[in-house]
Amino acid sequence: GESVGLHLPTLSVQEGDNSIINCAYSNSASDYFIWYKQESGKGPQFIIDIRSNMDKRQGQRVTVLLNKTVKHLSLQIAATQPGDSAVYFCAEKETSYGKLTFGQGTILTVHP
Amino acid sequence: NAGVMQNPRHLVRRRGQEARLRCSPMKGHSHVYWYRQLPEEGLKFMVYLQKENIIDESGMPKERFSAEFPKEGPSILRIQQVVRGDSAAYFCASSLLAGEGLGETQYFGPGTRLLVL
Numbered sequence: 001g002e003s004v005g006l007h008l009p010t011l012s013v014q015e016g017d018n019s020i021i022n023c024a025y026s027n028s029a030s031d032y033f034i035w036y037k038q039e040s041g042k043g044p045q046f047i048i049d050i051r052s053n054m055d056k057r058q059g060q061r062v063t064v065l066l067n068k069t070v071k072h073l074s075l076q077i078a079a080t081q082p083g084d085s086a087v088y089f090c091a092e093k094e095t096s097y098g099k100l101t102f103g104q105g106t107i108l109t110v111h112p
Numbered sequence: 113n114a115g116v117m118q119n120p121r122h123l124v125r126r127r128g129q130e131a132r133l134r135c136s137p138m139k140g141h142s143h144v145y146w147y148r149q150l151p152e153e154g155l156k157f158m159v160y161l162q163k164e165n166i167i168d169e170s171g172m173p174k175e176r177f178s179a180e181f182p183k184e185g186p187s188i189l190r191i192q193q194v195v196r197g198d199s200a201a202y203f204c205a206s207s208l209l210a211g212e213g214l215g216e217t218q219y220f221g222p223g224t225r226l227l228v229l
Contacts, residue, residue: 102155
């Protein structure tokens with residue numbers, strides 16, 4: 001089936017920099033998108049979500065942008081901290097219920 | 113408010129044995145999802161259950177795998193006659209609702225890491 005993919009498998013930044021993690025999706029019928037953070041040995045942790053009728057949504061230090069024209073999703077992290085180091089996954093909901101399709105993940109490494 | 117709980121956290125089985133993975137959803141959540149994650153890969157959907165019902169099992173292998181979510185007690189993912197290829201992390205998620213709107217966010221448990229020797 002259609003899948004969600006990520007442009008960059010790894011991203012290294014300095015503490016205090018802003019980080020941008022990108023994601024491409026292929027199913028135009030998807031109406032809900034989520035970013036998860038996964039630390040080593042733990043389960044995915046919800047960061048932020050966005051519905052398809054929105055272009056942008058902001059949280060605490062994080063912003064998600066959705067560009068439906070090019071089917072692109074991005075996660076922006078402001079003032080990145082070492083504690084932000086993790087694997088970040090985007091996921092899309094393609095069905096009327098909650099089945100999620102995950103991308104392969106981007107490894108974010110923040111250097112002090 | 114306790115999050116999603118899974119046990120055991122680690123499970124070692126020999127080929128041919130059975131593995132039983134348990135998931136207790138967040139309080140008040142009646143929608144449960146199981147996902148499998150292979151090393152350095154994203155999560156793959158396996159099955160979606162509501163109380164006493166399997167709604168979508170399209171991601172679950174037809175042989176050896178089964179899931180249930182009884183009226184009382186945790187959701188169980190059961191793998192019979194395990195093989196080495198079953199080694200993976202199995203995550204459970206729960207949500208308050210399944211459709212659009214507030215409450216559809218899936219919250220994940222810490223996972224069960226299954227190792228088949």
